[in-house]
Amino acid sequence: MFTRSYDGAGGGRRWRGRGEMAAPLSVMSAARGPLMRRARYLVANNALAASGAEAWVSGLVGTGIKPQSAHPDPAIRSKLNLAFELWTDAADADGVSDFYFLQATIARRLVVDGEAFAVLGIADGRLNIRLIDADQVDPSLNRELGDGRRIVQGIEFDSAGRRVAYHILPERPGAPFAVLPLTPLRVPAEDVIHVFKPEIAGQVRGLSWFAPVVLRLSDLDAWRDAQLMRQKIAALLTGFVTSPTGTPSQFGDGSQAPPTITEGLEPGTLKVLAPGEDVKFSTPAGIGVEVIDFAKITEREIAVGLGLPAWILTGDLSQANYGSQRGGLVEYRRRIEALQHGVLSFQLIRPVWRRWATLEILSGRASGTVEAALPMKAITPRQPWIDPAKDVRAEIEAIEAGLMSRREAVTARGLDIEALDSEIAADNARAAGLGLDFTSTTKPNSTDAASVDPQQA
Structure with a gap:
């Protein structure tokens, strides 16, 4: 005999009509x-x-996630990085952006649509990337192919459950001059980039990140429209002329007032009323504090549903301070880092680098072997600090105490340590050759600092 001891698994009136999945x-x-x-x-x-x-x-991509070669030969590694940076301007098959802004477009579709697709192609012997709409991968295409193979929502799987092809419509939805009916084309999986956040085992397509808040956003939008209309009506000041006799009121010129009084009130104007008549003005209800509190609570709920700090979503910093902003950013950046490495780097940056590096080696534009050119590391963009002085000081102290490496600190800023060290060495050599000295001499040593009179400081 099994007994439900969890209230969440119970039945009865309280759970009647509740949703389940x-x-x-x-x-x-x-x-x-x-x-x-x-x-x-x-x-x-x-x-x-x-x-x-x-x-x-902006949190996921910023100025772009930058792949850096991990080739064991420093000379080849430097050449590969330079060649890739030169290629980024020609990465977009449509020619409207570079590789880094393509990442931003993919991230936007990932968040809004729940997934993003791109097709890898070759033009003039070089790799290019063409973004396609999510609906081009026909979600209505579901078919058994025999021997355990199948097509699920436009994606073909082999008998082992591996993705082997995507069935893609040749035209984007709504494209002008599209020839109908559209027949999906089978594109091998190695030529397709599919970026989405897996949430459960066996998930085939992505789900919009707005799923938890779509209804709340729509309701809040309608509520705001109603409140705006209420304010517009409240701003319409109306005057009513009342007569104690019940007879229609007369204007100052003796004419009878129409049912709707069309005369306005202007500054400095004196209006003459008949004896006994009075003027009363409408007193529309204002918006109370509870209405504003309700709006803020709802905005916070939406921010939580989207996984964002509330002040980032609303831009309202009136109740934010250093501690609250930093605490919110720490958790937010943990989520960002997990998605950057687990989703964007794995599903987008690595496949693009591997295809690009393979093509460069096989075409003879880069030396070495394909196997040695494939390893890479994705350098994510530097996250800005709330208080740079405090954060930099804490970082320096952690390095000096052996709690973190300088490479880790440099990489966290979105930089490559080899490139940074080369720039620093070149700057120092140039400054020494010109007889320049940029060393700060204004920082007091500990003895001098201790001898300073606090009142004079």
Whole structure:
């Protein structure tokens, strides 16, 4: 005999009508499209939704995640890094951005749509990347192919459950001059970049990050519109002329007032009323403190649902201080780092680098072997500090105490330590050759600092 000792697994009146999710894979498959379309609409029309999307894009990508070669030969490693940096300007097959802004576009689609797709191609002997719409990978295409092979939501799997191909429509949805009907083209999986955040085992397609807050954002949007209309009505000051006799009021010129009084009130104007008549003005209700508190609470709930600090979502720093901002940023940056390394680096940066490096070696533009050129490390953009002086001092003390390496500190700033050391050495050599000395002499030593009179300081 089994007994439910968890209240959350109980039944009865309190759980009547509550939602459950029995089969998450099928639920995700059905919800993917509506959530994506509604999130797109909200991001295009709702300020909070747009702010949330931009906050995640800038946090995940910033100025771009930069791959750096881990080739054992320093000379070849330097040449590979320089060649890749020169290639980034020609990375976009559509020719409208570079590789780093492509990352931002992919991150935006990852957040809003839940997934992003790109096709790797070759033009003039060089790699290029063409972004495609999520709906081009036909989500309605589901088919058994025999021998354990199948197509699920436009993605083909072999008998071992590995992705082997994507069935992609040749035109983007809504593209002008598209020839209908569109027939999906089978593209090998190694030529397709699919970026999404896996949430459960066996997940095939991505789910919009706005899923927990789509309904709340929509309701808040409607509520704000109603409050705005209420304020507009409240701003319409109306005057009513009342007569004690019940007869229609007369204007000063003796004419009878129409049902709607059209005469206005101007500064310095004196109006003459008949004996016994009075003027009363409307007193529309104002917005109380509880309304503002409700809006702030709802905004915080939306921020929590999006995984963002509330002040980043709303831009409201009125109640933020150094401690609260730093505490919120620590958790936010942990999430960012996990997604940068587990999603963007693994699903986007590494495949692009591996394809690019292979093509460079096989074409003869770079020397060495393919195997030696494939290892790389993704350098994420530097995260800004709230108080640079305190954070830099803490970082220096950690290095001096042996709690972290200088390489770790430099990499956390989004820099490559070899390139940084080369720049520092070159700067020092140039300054020495010109007889320049930029060493600061204003910092007092410990003895001098101790001898300073506090009142004079």
